Structures are given as structure tokens and as C-alpha cells.
Amino acid sequence: MTYEWMREHAPEPFSAVCVHCGQKSSGAVVVGHVDRPSGPPVTLYACPDDAVRYDAGPSPFDMIL
Ligand SMILES: [Zn+2]
DSSP states (O other), X not given: OOHHHHHHTOOOXXXXXXXXXXXXXXXXXXXXXXXXXXXXXXXEEEOTTTGGGTTOOOOTTSXXX
């Protein structure tokens, strides 16, 4: 494994589509979840500009100590 190989096969950084504006953002934050009766819950993300529109708070991904 070479440095060049690792650069070519590096994973894409995390990004998600904003639930408000629909833009893909690497700084998206979790703003909610939608429970589904026949599957895992869907996580809703918002870009940093639109995150303040939602009551962003702790999510199931956050660990409360
Ligand atoms: Zn947005």
C-alpha cells in the first residue's frame, strides 16, 4: 500500500443533504429523526446556516454523561 494508493482510495468526507434547502453540506448537523414502522428511523440533517431554524438538540447519537 502506497501513499498514492491511499490518496486515491480515501473515503469521501461525511456530508448530508439539508432538510431545509436541499444543499449537500459537510457541516450538516442532526436536527431530528423520523420513526418508521417498517424500518430503522431516518435521520434528518440541516446545513449550519439552516440548523438554527430547527430546535437542534441532543440526538440518539449523542452520549449524555
Ligand atoms: Zn440548508
